Amino acid sequence: MNLPARHQLRSLVTAVAVTLTLALAGIAGCEGQQDPGPPSVREKLRESHIDGQPVLRIGVSAEDPENGAFVDFEREIAKYIAKNLGYEGADIEYHPLNTEERITALQSGQVDLVISSFSMTEEREKDVLFAGPYFVTTQEVLVPRKLKDRVRTIEDLRDPQLKVCSSGGSTTEDELKERGIQPRLVMNVSDCVRGMRAGKYDVVSSDKAILAGFLSLYPEEFEIVDMPFGTTEKLGVGVPIGDPALRDLVAYFLGKSHEQGRKTGNSPWLTAYQTTLGRWLEADLPQPPPHDVPDLVDFDDKAPTR
Structure with missing residues (x-):
């Protein structure tokens, strides 16, 4: 074999080796860039x-x-x-x-x-x-049983003679005012309930779940009246x-x-x-699906140690 032929062969082998090296490096790089999966x-x-x-x-x-x-x-x-x-x-x-x-x-x-x-x-x-x-949940009202026939609609709540109570800074306060109802505002719904038991207020408005809590304490005194507020509280x-x-x-x-x-x-x-x-509410109510649940890896069902 003459010198030019040897030179050409050597160049070809070198090119193949370089190409193979680059290919292997590329594969390794791709493996290193694989999605690590969700965090734990x-x-x-x-x-x-x-x-x-x-x-x-x-x-x-x-x-x-x-x-x-x-x-x-x-x-x-x-x-x-x-x-x-x-x-x-x-x-x-x-x-x-x-x-x-x-x-x-x-x-x-x-x-x-x-x-x-x-x-x-x-x-x-x-x-x-x-x-x-x-x-x-939804917004509703809690009333004394003696008023259950008098308070049935939102229009009834607009009666200036009716003293409606709610907690200040709540979404309930905003909803009542938007409906033209001016509530008496207190710190907590419990203040409303105590006031209603003392004759200071006629109606308490809040989330149905909160009102159900008070109904569980005073089942013989109060009743929850479903009102068509149309507001769903998450x-x-x-x-x-x-x-x-x-x-x-x-x-x-x-x-x-x-x-x-x-x-x-x-x-x-x-x-x-x-x-x-x-x-006190629907016995077979399912849990609502939470929003934006992340994909995480949970190693086991035990509480993580600190």
């Missing part, structure tokens, strides 16, 4: 502000312990979420909050979560993050606006319970509802 629950916990905290602080209704079944229901939901975040028993602090204190308590860092009849609205989403809903778990990781975790655990209930007919949510509010 533990990874999300490390991203959240509660990572390493010895105590989980949950804002709850200041109605407690005066609202029977509804407070019991929300407490059970709070315990379920806390357990999945790795907190049980003495590791959980409950902070009673009035309606107007909920957003401030999250913004100031007083609490880590709020589970307190917190309606998910666009206006509030400017200040807090929501996971949920964990309950969907109650969610409030999370600080700067902690999307914690929001995702709460949404994931609510979604996990929802899927369990849908597939098996039993779940932590259904147990909580049926043993509390289900005695």
Whole structure:
């Protein structure tokens, strides 16, 4: 073989080797760029502000312990979420909050979560993050049994002789005023109920779930009247606006319970509802599907350790 032929062969072998090397490097690069998959629950916990905290602080209704079944229901939901975040028993602090204190308590860092009849609205989403809903309800009224025939419609509520009570800073207050009804405003719905029992007010308007809680305490005194307000209240778990990781975790655990209930007919949510509010509302009410549930990897069903 002459020199030019050898040179051509050597060049060809070199080109093939270079091409093979580049191809292998490309394959390795593609393998390195493969989708790592969804994050795990533990990874999300490390991203959240509660990572390493010895105590989980949950804002709850200041109605407690005066609202029977509804407070019991929300407490059970709070315990379920806390357990999945790795907190049980003495590791959980409950902070009673009035309606107007909920957003401030999250913004100031007083609490880590709020589970307190917190309606998910666009206006509030400017200040807090929501996971949920964990309950969907409607606005109704609670009246003494002696007035059940007098108070049947929204038009009846416009009677200036009728003293309608509601909590200030609530979506109920806004709805009443939009309907031309001027309510007497107090700090908490429990103040309305105490006032109605004392003859100070004639009607209490709030979420049906909250009213059912008071009905569970005074079943012989009051009655819930369904009103065609047309407003559906989606109650969610409030999370600080700067902690999307914690929001995702709460949404994931609510979604996990929802899927369990849908597939098996039993779940932590259904147990909580049926043993509390289900005695006073629809017994077979299903858990509402939570919004924007993230895809996370849950290694096991045990509470993550801190």
